[in-house]
Amino acid sequence: MIGKKIRLxxxxxxxxxxxxxxxxxxxxxxxxxxxxxxxxxxxxDIVDGGANAIVLHKGIVTSGHRxxxxxxxxxxxxxASTSLSPDPNAKVDVTEVEEAVRLGADGVSIHVxxxxxxxxxxxxxxxxxxRKCTDWGMPLLAMMYTRGEKIKNPFDVKFVKHAxxxxxxxxxxxxxxxxxxxxxxxxxxxxxxPVPVVIAGGEKMESDREILQMVDGALKAGCAGxxxxxxxxxxxxxxxxxxxxxxxxxxxxxxxxxxxxxx
Numbered sequence: 153m154i155g156k157k158i159r160l161x162x163x164x165x166x167x168x169x170x171x172x173x174x175x176x177x178x179x180x181x182x183x184x185x186x187x188x189x190x191x192x193x194x195x196x197d198i199v200d201g202g203a204n205a206i207v208l209h210k211g212i213v214t215s216g217h218r219x220x221x222x223x224x225x226x227x228x229x230x231x232a233s234t235s236l237s238p239d240p241n242a243k244v245d246v247t248e249v250e251e252a253v254r255l256g257a258d259g260v261s262i263h264v265x266x267x268x269x270x271x272x273x274x275x276x277x278x279x280x281x282x283r284k285c286t287d288w289g290m291p292l293l294a295m296m297y298t299r300g301e302k303i304k305n306p307f308d309v310k311f312v313k314h315a316x317x318x319x320x321x322x323x324x325x326x327x328x329x330x331x332x333x334x335x336x337x338x339x340x341x342x343x344x345x346p347v348p349v350v351i352a353g354g355e356k357m358e359s360d361r362e363i364l365q366m367v368d369g370a371l372k373a374g375c376a377g378x379x380x381x382x383x384x385x386x387x388x389x390x391x392x393x394x395x396x397x398x399x400x401x402x403x404x405x406x407x408x409x410x411x412x413x414x415x
Contacts, residue, residue: 153289154289155288155289155290156285156289156290156291156325159258159259159289159290159291160259160291160325162204162205162223162225162258162259163204163205163225163227163258163259163291163293163326164204164326164348164376164377165204165402167402168401168402168403169348169376170371170376170377170401170402171204171205171326171348171350171376171377171378171401172202172203172204172205172377172378172380172394172397172398172401172402173203173204173205173206173207173225173227173293173350173377173378173379173380174198174203174205174206174207174379174380174381174384174385174394175206175207175229175261175379175380175381176188176191176194176195176206176207176208176212176381176385177207177208177209177229177232177381178381178382179209179212180209180232180233180234180246181232181233181234181235181240182234182235185382185386186386187382187385187386187387187390188385191212191215192215194385194390195224196221197390197391197394198224198384198385198390198391198394199221199222199223199224200221200222200391201390201391201392201393201394201395201398202394202395202398202402203224203384203394203398204224204225204377205224205225205226205227205258205259206224206225206226206227207227207228207229207261207293207379207381208226208227208228208229209228209229209232209246209247210228210246210247210251210252210255213226213228213255213256225258225259226255226256226257226258226259227257227258227259227260227261227291227293228247228251228252228255228257228259228260228261229260229261229262229263230245230246230247230248230249230252230260230261230262230281231243231244231245231246231261231262231263231264231274231277231295232244232246239268239269239270241265241268241269241270241299241300242265242268242269242270242273242274243262243263243264243265243270243274243277244273244277245277245281248284249281249284249285249287249288249290250284250288252290253288253290257290258291259290259291259292259293259325260281260285260290260291260292260293261292261293261294261295261328262277262278262281262292262293262294262295263295263297264278264294264295264296264297264315264318264319265297265298265299265300266296266297266298266299266300266311266314266315266318267298267299267300267301267302267303267311268299268300269300271300275318275322278294278322278323279322279323282322282323282324283323285323285325286323291325291326292323292324292325292326293324293325293326293327293328293379294319294322294324294326294327294328295328295352295379296315296316296318296319296324296327296328296329297315297329297330297352298311298312298314298315306330307330307331307332307333308332309332309337309338309340309341312329312330312332312338312341313340313341313344313345315327315329316329316341316342316344316345316349317344317345319345319347320345320346320347324347325347325348326347326348326349326350326376327345327347327348327349327350328349328350328351328352328379329341329349329351329352330351330352330354331351331352331354331366331369331370333369334369335369335370335372335373336373338351338369338370338373338375339373339374341373342373342374342375343374348375348376348377349374349375349376350375350376350377350378350379351366351367351370351375351377351378351379351380352379352380353366353378353379353380353381353382353383353384354382354383355382356382356383356386357383360387360393360396360411360414361407361411363380363383363393363397364396364397364400364407364410364411365407367380367397367400367401367410368400368406368407371400371401371404377401378397378401380397384397389414392413392414393414395413396410396411396413396414397410399413
């Protein structure tokens with residue numbers, strides 16, 4: 153498994169054991185939203201800000217490829233659906249681990265919506281992808297959400313910690329979930345998941361302080377970092393926002409220091 157360990161070190165900092173991942177797979181789901189039109193520029197800003205890895209769909213790899221500057225980990229997203237679908241929560245496979253290998257990926261990611269009508273199909277896909285990741289020594293990031301009729305509050309710790317545990321049980325190397333709102337509740341999520349947990353950024357937030365406070369709370373609970381998209385690539389200064397978040401994640405800085413970095 154040395155290949156997987158080597159690739160993981162391109163995604164998770166080997167010194168801090170934490171990571172700043174910026175997913176930019178939203179173009180498939182909702183189209184070319186702000187921040188994702190000039191991919192080369194956005195990726196450059198994110199790299200220069202100090203992110204560890206980005207998440208892209210296979211067709212955008214060439215647009216985000218950088219011929220110069222610092223390196224960054226590449227995670228190929230295997231799952232997709234669109235907001236135009238009758239059931240946007242039904243994620244399907246759109247590529248394979250083998251294609252990610254050919255594209256030079258350092259990892260792959262999948263999206264699973266527990267509680268959705270097609271949960272069984274997504275879990276079946278999860279199992280198959282996890283087996284292939286083992287065969288190829290490829291790290292697997294599982295984006296685990298709870299969405300469906302039984303889910304009254306997707307931020308409820310009882311649902312979030314269940315989602316995280318499912319990700320670990322089925323073979324993920326890193327699990328991504330939503331933040332539950334407080335360090336005390338999120339600690340339950342981390343303690344119940346034997347693999348590193350990172351938090352999602354969710355919808356675009358109103359203020360920079362709100363973003364950094366969420367990151368700070370999750371870190372205090374023991375999470376391994378973040379996987380934040382819109383609150384980074386749609387920020388007025390993505391480079392500085394990545395830098396501020398990285399200061400908290402990798403150097404243990406405070407929210408106040410992060411705010412100073414943004415200013």
